[in-house]
Amino acid sequence: MFAGAPQYLVSGLTQGAAYGLIGLGFTMIFNTTGIINFAQGEFVMLGGMLSVCLLGAGLPLPLAIVAACLATAAIGGLMERLTIRPLAGAPAVNAVIITIGVSILLRGGAMLAFGKDTVALPAFSGVKPILALGAAIQPQSLWVLAVTLALLAALKLFFSATIQGKAMLACACQKKAASLVGISVARMALLSFGISGLIGATAGAILAPITMTAYDVGMMLGLKGFAACILGGLGNPFGAAAGGLILGVLESFGAGYISSGYKDAFAFIVLLLLLFVKPSGLFGKAGVERV
Amino acid sequence: MKRPILGQNAAQAALFFALLLAVPYGLPNEYYLSICILGSLNAVIAVGLNLLMGYAGQVSLGHAAFYGLGAYATAICTTRFGLPIPVGMAAGVTLASVVAWIVAAPTLKLKGNYLAMATLGFGIIVSIVFNEAVDLTGGPSGFVGIPRLTLLGHAFDSDRGYYNLMAAVLTLVVLLALNLMKSRTGRALRALHVSEKAASSLGVDIAAHKRFVFVLSAALAGLAGVLYAHYLSFIAPASFGFSFSVQLVVMVVLGGMASVWGSVAGAFFLTALPEALREFEDIDILVYGAILVLTIMYLPDGLAGGIKRLSRKLRRTEVDDARR
Numbered sequence: 001m002f003a004g005a006p007q008y009l010v011s012g013l014t015q016g017a018a019y020g021l022i023g024l025g026f027t028m029i030f031n032t033t034g035i036i037n038f039a040q041g042e043f044v045m046l047g048g049m050l051s052v053c054l055l056g057a058g059l060p061l062p063l064a065i066v067a068a069c070l071a072t073a074a075i076g077g078l079m080e081r082l083t084i085r086p087l088a089g090a091p092a093v094n095a096v097i098i099t100i101g102v103s104i105l106l107r108g109g110a111m112l113a114f115g116k117d118t119v120a121l122p123a124f125s126g127v128k129p130i131l132a133l134g135a136a137i138q139p140q141s142l143w144v145l146a147v148t149l150a151l152l153a154a155l156k157l158f159f160s161a162t163i164q165g166k167a168m169l170a171c172a173c174q175k176k177a178a179s180l181v182g183i184s185v186a187r188m189a190l191l192s193f194g195i196s197g198l199i200g201a202t203a204g205a206i207l208a209p210i211t212m213t214a215y216d217v218g219m220m221l222g223l224k225g226f227a228a229c230i231l232g233g234l235g236n237p238f239g240a241a242a243g244g245l246i247l248g249v250l251e252s253f254g255a256g257y258i259s260s261g262y263k264d265a266f267a268f269i270v271l272l273l274l275l276f277v278k279p280s281g282l283f284g285k286a287g288v289e290r291v
Numbered sequence: 292m293k294r295p296i297l298g299q300n301a302a303q304a305a306l307f308f309a310l311l312l313a314v315p316y317g318l319p320n321e322y323y324l325s326i327c328i329l330g331s332l333n334a335v336i337a338v339g340l341n342l343l344m345g346y347a348g349q350v351s352l353g354h355a356a357f358y359g360l361g362a363y364a365t366a367i368c369t370t371r372f373g374l375p376i377p378v379g380m381a382a383g384v385t386l387a388s389v390v391a392w393i394v395a396a397p398t399l400k401l402k403g404n405y406l407a408m409a410t411l412g413f414g415i416i417v418s419i420v421f422n423e424a425v426d427l428t429g430g431p432s433g434f435v436g437i438p439r440l441t442l443l444g445h446a447f448d449s450d451r452g453y454y455n456l457m458a459a460v461l462t463l464v465v466l467l468a469l470n471l472m473k474s475r476t477g478r479a480l481r482a483l484h485v486s487e488k489a490a491s492s493l494g495v496d497i498a499a500h501k502r503f504v505f506v507l508s509a510a511l512a513g514l515a516g517v518l519y520a521h522y523l524s525f526i527a528p529a530s531f532g533f534s535f536s537v538q539l540v541v542m543v544v545l546g547g548m549a550s551v552w553g554s555v556a557g558a559f560f561l562t563a564l565p566e567a568l569r570e571f572e573d574i575d576i577l578v579y580g581a582i583l584v585l586t587i588m589y590l591p592d593g594l595a596g597g598i599k600r601l602s603r604k605l606r607r608t609e610v611d612d613a614r615r
Contacts, residue, residue, distance in 0.1 A: 096407075098588065107576070112577070219533065223415065262419060276400075
């Protein structure tokens with residue numbers, strides 16, 4: 001009955017950590033701008049594809065990944081400057097459509113630049129599995145979990161210990177009040193897109209050795225990340241991370257015990273059921289609506 | 292007061308129908324006609340989705356699912372069960388409506404991004420079922436051998452005949468939408484868009500109205516689905532996935548929210564665009580994305596809003612000229 005459970009748990013946590021990171025990217029942007037960024041999945045794709053490309057160009061692996069993440073952060077910032085900022089004051093649905101347009105642009109650009117092949121990044125520290133509790137753990141899985149935890153810790157520190165982080169939280173709380181105390185809301189929006197690009201690309205790079213990557217992987221990953229942050233309660237970064245882990249584990253067990261073909265459906269079925277019971281997500285506070 | 296409004300709509304619709312019927316005479320070959328047929332199918336869905344999104348303010352990122360449910364239901368009924376085509380078509384529209392009715396109650400309680408996520412999740416689940424229920428749907432490789440449309444002994448086996456049928460269907464749908472929005476129900480929908488609490492304090496049954504417009508828009512998507520299946524005689528899950536749901540939303544937004552004519556224009560424009568860009572081969576997707584971004588940035592209220600603004604500006608210059 002429980003044969004394979006530890007194995008499913010490990011692979012679910014690995015995949016879930018990536019979903020959590022992607023969800024975290026959504027949250028960063030949502031909190032400062034109120035926009036759901038549908039290009040978030042493309043940031044993940046860029047992280048993987050740029051790393052592969054730079055590695056092929058002769059850079060050592062760590063350098064290739066860092067450069068890819070920084071480049072994606074720059075693309076995120078550029079996206080905010082060129083397409084989001086000029087929209088100020090437009091209805092939210094227009095901003096969402098813009099991000100969908102940008103995701104099409106990024107996907108198309110990646111297809112032209114990198115081709116249509118599915119590629120992989122070499123595992124960071126070999127592929128010899130570690131046997132523990134009846135599960136064979138890929139070293140890369142440990143990398144994924146470790147990097148996710150490190151990023152979460154760094155973000156926690158960023159929000160609680162730096163002035164920029166606190167300014168960002170203030171924007172999330174009350175934009176008008178934030179700008180009244182001298183916070184540049186526009187700069188915070190730029191920063192949040194940059195950080196989202198960085199987080200998304202990191203998720204893409206650490207995941208690329210396990211799941212491979214291609215110019216069109218962004219959409220599904222983005223959707224799962226979106227699902228993760230809705231599951232955890234939109235706007236709550238740690239909820240997003242937890243939501244991602246839950247989603248990954250559910251998916252892995254569903255694929256293992258029920259049917260692998262319906263793997264992608266489980267996450268969404270659970271999510272729908274949750275939304276119907278508790279519309280604000282697992283860790284979200286029910287909002288008070290003003291009339 | 293009611294009469295003249297209805298008369299005005301009927302006249303507009305008649306003019307629109309005449310315009311649609313004239314289009315084939317301006318086309319160089321049959322290939323363009325098939326794009327027009329797809330455009331009018333998309334327009335039927337976009338007008339329905341606009342009733343939901345533009346007027347009632349409820350976003351759906353899963354409308355491709357209803358399109359697919361209509362298409363698969365009629366495909367399965369007419370081939371596997373050997374039922375007559377009209378029965379299959381009725382089954383398709385009914386299935387889309389019934390599923391929408393069931394999904395509506397819990398889903399439409401949600402708002403904003405949560406509603407978007409729920410409809411998106413629903414759409415993805417349905418498209419996964421299309422892919423995985425191979426025995427029923429043929430799986431990823433698609434469903435072949437759907438009979439072409441025959442109604443009342445008349446076979447719509449030429450593109451020309453099918454286009455004329457679509458012109459009639461689209462005109463009726465447009466007329467329905469125009470009239471609905473000027474009715475009591477339409478006003479109630481607009482009211483709940485602005486403020487649900489205010490609308491309900493004035494006696495509008497919020498839940499019932501939302502459910503009604505959701506089911507209606509799903510039924511229109513299902514109708515387009517059955518017509519699509521009997522036109523192409525081949526369907527595959529890829530046509531009913533998340534990308535198409537997004538395209539539908541883009542059609543509505545690009546055309547202009549709360550504008551029936553805008554949705555029609557948006558649907559035709561976005562259906563024709565990839566075809567027009569085909570000669571650029573791989574660059575077409577880039578151009579498509581760029582046009583999307585630029586339109587939203589510079590025409591924030593869509594084509595309909597842009598034209599309205601332009602005509603206002605022109606009129607103002609005329610007045611200025613007259614003063615001079």
